[in-house]
Amino acid sequence: MQGLAYFTSASGNTGRFIDRLGLPAFRLGAGADPSVLRARPFVLVCPSYSDGEGRGAVPKPVIRALNDPAIRAQLLGVIGAGNRNFGPLFGHAGRVIAEKCNVPLLYRFELAGTETDLARVRGGLAQFRRA
């Protein structure tokens, strides 16, 4: 069974999504050592912070973790969080990570996600688990 890792900033949208998802998840950037992610495959849930040109989309604690090849090797896929109001850059961090790390962008949701988003991600992760 794969694990789950996420980043959430002080505004807490992604954190609220993870809470409602109700699955155990490792929080990046909260002080805990991310090397535990080397142990088994995981899916990353990551919000986006880019400027209007797409720069700086991926939060630094996520970059630091993914710069460890042993962690990167366990990354199965990424779920991007964001806001469609950012136009073509909606959930840009998810796309950047997928391209950098050669993994699928599994899903995107807005802000703290809706019930529909939660159901799709639960279903998607369960399927992913069986695969």
Added chain:
Amino acid sequence: MKDMAPATALRAVNWNRLEDEKDLEVWNRLTSNFWLPEKVPLSNDVPSWATLRAEERELTIRVFTGLTLLDTVQNTVGAPALMADAVTPHEEAVLSNIAFMEAVHARSYSSIFSTLCSTEEVDAAFRWSEENPHLQKKAALVLDAYRAGDPLQKKAASVFLESFLFYSGFYLPMWWSSRAKLTNTADLIRLIIRDEAVHGYYIGYKFQQGLAQVSAAERARIKDFAFSLIFDLYEVETRYTAELYDGPGLTGDVRHFLHYNANKALMNLGYEPLFPAEAAEVNPAILSALSPGSENHDFFSGSGSSYVIGRAVATEDEDWDF
């Protein structure tokens, strides 16, 4: 004559001593997003404007005067009212950027008007905006909160204006754009939408920070206020929407968009959505007009035909461009 120091020392803003990292993050975001309407080649929409029927032109100008009114409120009353409550000097500076950009937004609609419309059409629409009871009512509801509310109530009202009230208006240029009409105007509106998203996010964040400082009873009181205000605003919005969009038969579609944006406004405040998922399901053409080129890679729901998968594997900090 001797210099007299004021009773409390005035504080110069020091951006190298942050009390809240989010202030600098949002300042950088907003300043790098800075734009002016002259950047958008609105005159390319002149031929498209000429294809609209008279009632479609009237609707479009009315919608834009309605948006102008809300931007004016936010520029002259909303953002300055929030500045008085700022808890850090950097927050005050960010709000001054927000106030100015609201003036840019209000000014942009006049750029659209001077490019596309006749003076008579525009004057008539501005009169309409002053006389329309629903539009005046929604602005008044927000102004009441700005004038009489406490700091948390003012922030909630501001987020509702930025993340909810604008969208009955934003719908129309997105709808035109989905039909390949007024596409340059839509580009300008997307710049406004992008700014409003950052404003709603930031003020919603400051709201949540403030809420964490107060008692459970006070939190409950604020939540009651917020939900009762959004109900009141929603009621007015549905009447405003019907008046504008019954003609072209779009009211139902716009209402879904209102529900979707009301839910997002509540999320910015850290609250749960109000409208159920089916009621907040937005016409996909409008969603793709909002975020063009960001096609649906919906691997988990099975509706996406493909998903993004990249090439590069080696990553260095520099690659990520921060």
